[in-house]
Amino acid sequence: METAIEVRDLVVKRGGRTVLDGFTCAIPRGSVTGLLGPSGSGKTTLMRAIVGVQVVAAGAVTVLGHPAGSAALRSRIGYVTQAPSVYADLTVLENVRYFASLYKLGAAAADAAVEAVGLDRARGQLVADLSGGQRSRASLACAIVSRPEVLVLDEPTVGQDPVLRDELWDHFRGLAADGTTVLVSSHVMDEANRCDRLLLIREGLLIADDTPAAVKREAGTEDLDQAFLTLIRKHEVATS
Amino acid sequence: MILASTVRRILTQLRHDPRTIAMIIVVPTLLITLIYFMYEGQPQVFDRIALTMLGVFPFIVMFLITSIAMLRERTTGTLERLFTTPVGKLDLLFGYGIAFGLAATAQAAVAGGFAYWALGMDTAGSIGLVILIAVANAVLGVALGLLCSAFARTEFQAVQFMPLVVAPQLLLCGLFVPREDMAGWLQAISNVLPMSYSVEALTEVGVHTEPTGIMWRDLTVVVGAVVVALVLGAATLRRRTA
Numbered sequence: 001m002e003t004a005i006e007v008r009d010l011v012v013k014r015g016g017r018t019v020l021d022g023f024t025c026a027i028p029r030g031s032v033t034g035l036l037g038p039s040g041s042g043k044t045t046l047m048r049a050i051v052g053v054q055v056v057a058a059g060a061v062t063v064l065g066h067p068a069g070s071a072a073l074r075s076r077i078g079y080v081t082q083a084p085s086v087y088a089d090l091t092v093l094e095n096v097r098y099f100a101s102l103y104k105l106g107a108a109a110a111d112a113a114v115e116a117v118g119l120d121r122a123r124g125q126l127v128a129d130l131s132g133g134q135r136s137r138a139s140l141a142c143a144i145v146s147r148p149e150v151l152v153l154d155e156p157t158v159g160q161d162p163v164l165r166d167e168l169w170d171h172f173r174g175l176a177a178d179g180t181t182v183l184v185s186s187h188v189m190d191e192a193n194r195c196d197r198l199l200l201i202r203e204g205l206l207i208a209d210d211t212p213a214a215v216k217r218e219a220g221t222e223d224l225d226q227a228f229l230t231l232i233r234k235h236e237v238a239t240s
Numbered sequence: 241m242i243l244a245s246t247v248r249r250i251l252t253q254l255r256h257d258p259r260t261i262a263m264i265i266v267v268p269t270l271l272i273t274l275i276y277f278m279y280e281g282q283p284q285v286f287d288r289i290a291l292t293m294l295g296v297f298p299f300i301v302m303f304l305i306t307s308i309a310m311l312r313e314r315t316t317g318t319l320e321r322l323f324t325t326p327v328g329k330l331d332l333l334f335g336y337g338i339a340f341g342l343a344a345t346a347q348a349a350v351a352g353g354f355a356y357w358a359l360g361m362d363t364a365g366s367i368g369l370v371i372l373i374a375v376a377n378a379v380l381g382v383a384l385g386l387l388c389s390a391f392a393r394t395e396f397q398a399v400q401f402m403p404l405v406v407a408p409q410l411l412l413c414g415l416f417v418p419r420e421d422m423a424g425w426l427q428a429i430s431n432v433l434p435m436s437y438s439v440e441a442l443t444e445v446g447v448h449t450e451p452t453g454i455m456w457r458d459l460t461v462v463v464g465a466v467v468v469a470l471v472l473g474a475a476t477l478r479r480r481t482a
Contacts, residue, residue: 014482051324055480069480071326079324085317089253101245102325126256142321 004029004150004181005050010059012045019045020204022059027183027197032176034195034212035185036228042204043185044082047152050183051079063150075103078148082155084139088128092119092138095127099142113145116171118164133159140168144175151175153184157191169194189224200228207231242327246335247342250309254343260305264343268297268351276359283362290361291446292415294352294370295438298344298378300406306340306385307398314389323479332477333470337382344378345371365445369455373445376462377438383469390476409435414443434465 005027012020019042027033035043048054049061052069061068064076086095096110103109114123117137122130127138140156153172157165169191172182176196184195192198193212200208200215208215208231212224219227219234254261272290279286313319313332322332348371355361363370384405392398412422412430419430419440430436441458445451 048320053320053323053480055482074324074326077324079321081317081321083317085321087249087253087318088316089256090249091256094249094252098245098249099325102242102322102327146325 002029003027004064005183006060006062007046007050008060008062010046010049010061011057012042012049012054013057014045018204020049023204023206025199025206025209027181027199029181030176030179031196032172032182032184032194033197033199034192035183035199035201036187036189036192037185037201037207038187040203041201043201044154045204046201047079047154047183047185050150051077051152053079073150075146076149078143078146078151080136080140080143080151080153080156082158084127084132084135086127086135086139086142089126091124091126092130092134092141093123095138096141096145100145103146105146109145109147113141116144117141118167133161133164136160137164137168148180150181151183153182155185155187157186157188165191189228192224200231202232202235205235207235242331243334243338246327246331247339250335250339251342253309254339261343264301264305264347265350267301268293268347269354271297272351272355273359283360286359287362287446288443289415290355290359291363291370291442292413292439294348294355294374295377295442296410296413296435297351298348298374299381299409299435299438300402301347302340302344302378302381303385303388303405304399304402305343306336306382307389307392307401308395309340310336310386310389311392311395311398315394319477320481329474329477333386333473336386337379337466337470340382341375341379344382345375348374348378363446364449365447365451365455369445369451370442373438373441373455373459373462376459376466377435380434380438380462380466380469383466383473386473387469387476390473409433412436413439415439434462437461437465 003026007023007025010020010023037043045054049056050063050068063073066072092114093110096113097107100110114120117140119134119137122134127135136156157168176182195212198210198212198215199206216222216227219230221227272293275290275293276286352367352371356367388401388405389398392401412426412433413435419427437458441455444455
C-alpha cells in the first residue's frame with residue numbers, strides 16, 4: 001500500500017511542554033484514517049505538523065513525497081482547523097469562492113463544495129449568523145473546494161446533528177474511494193468504526209495503529225471505548 | 241489572481257459592515273467641520289490645521305482598522321489556514337494595503353472635497369495633491385497597522401498601539417510647535433517619524449501653487465516608510481508557528 005503521509009521521530013514542543021516525543025506513523029493513500037485520543041493528547045499538533053504550520057523540534061514529516069509545508073504541497077492539501085476558520089463577516093458562498101480562487105478555481109467548484117456540505121440553503125447567509133455546526137461545515141467546504149489529495153480534518157463532526165454527521169462521513173468515504181487520503185481526528189469513539197485505519201494517541205504517544213477490527217481484536221472487546229482503555233493499560237504496563 | 245481576489249475579499253468584508261464604512265467616510269469630515277467652527281473667523285489657522293488633519297485622520301483610521309483586521313486573521317485561525325494554501329505573504333500584505341488604500345482614497349476624497357467646497361478651505365496647490373498625500377499617509381497607517389498587529393495578542397493590546405504609534409507622530413510633526421523651534425533631540429526624533437514628512441508635504445501644497453521638490457522628496461520618504469513597514473510586516477508573518 002502506498003504511503004501518503006509519513007511521520008518519523010517527530011518531536012514537537014509547545015509552550016515548554018513536549019507534546020510529541022519521537023512520534024512515528026505512516027498513513028496509506030486513499031484511505032480514511034481516524035486519529036483518536038483525548039483532548040490534549042497531541043492530535044491537533046500532529047495535524048499542524050502534517051499541514052506544515054507547526055514548528056517542529058526534530059524529526060521528519062513527508063506528505064506525498066515532499067517535506068510537509070513545502071510550496072509544492074499547498075495546492076494538494078486541505079486543512080480544516082478545529083475552530084472553524086472562515087470569515088464571519090462574509091457569506092458562506094463568499095468564503096468558499098475566496099478559498100476557491102486561491103487555487104485558481106471558479107464559481108462552479110465553490111457551488112459544488114457548498115452543496116457537498118449541505119449548506120445550499122444557507123449559502124447567502126453571513127457565517128456570523130450560522131449555528132456552530134453550520135460554521136464548521138462552511139469551514140469544511142473551504143477545504144474540499146480544491147479537491148485536495150490529502151485532507152486533514154480536525155474534529156469536523158463536533159456539534160453536527162446525527163443525520164448530517166452520517167452524511168459527512170459518507171462524503172469522506174466517497175472522497176477516499178476517489179483516491180483522497182483523509183485524516184480525521186475525533187474523540188468520539190463510535191466514529192472510529194467508520195475509518196479504514198485508526199491511530200490511537202495519548203499524551204503524545206502512539207498506542208495503536210491498525211484497522212478498527214484489529215484494534216478490537218487485540219483488546220478483546222467489541223467496544224472501541226473499552227478497547228482504547230485496554231490498550232492504554234497494556235501500553236503503560238509495557239513501558240513501566 | 242490571488243492578490244486580486246484577496247483585495248476583493250477584504251472589500252467584501254468591509255461592504256458587509258456598513259457602520260464601519262459610514263465611520264470611515266463621515267468621521268474625518270465631521271472632525272474637520274468641528275475644526276472649522278473652532279477657528280471661525282480665522283481662515284488661515286483653519287486652513288493650516290485642516291490641511292494637516294486631512295493627512296492625519298486617514299492615518300489613524302487605517303492604522304486602527306488594519307491592526308484589528310490582521311489580528312482577527314491571526315486569532316480566528318484564518319491566517320494559519322491561508323498559509324496551508326498557495327497564498328503568498330505578499331498577496332496578503334498587498335491585499336490589505338490595496339483594499340484599505342482604496343477605502344482611504346474614498347475617505348480622503350470626501351473629507352478633502354468637503355473641506356474645500358463646503359468649508360472654504362484654501363490651499364495654493366491643488367486638491368489632487370492633498371488627496372495623494374493623504375492616501376500615502378493612509379497606506380502608511382495600513383503598513384504600520386499590519387506590522388503592529390504582530391505584537392498584539394488581543395484586541396485590547398492592538399488598540400493601545402494607536403496612542404503609542406500615532407500620538408508621538410502627531411505631537412512632533414510640527415502642528416503644535418514648528419519643527420525648527422523644537423529642542424535638538426526632539427527634532428531628531430521628529431526627523432525619523434514618517435508623519436513629519438507627510439505633514440511637511442501637505443504644508444508645501446498649502447503655500448506653493450506648483451508641487452515642490454521638497455514635497456516630492458517628502459512623499460518619497462513616506463512611500464519608503466511604507467515599503468520598510470511592509471517588509472518588516474512580511475518578516476513577522478510566519479507560515480510555521482510554535
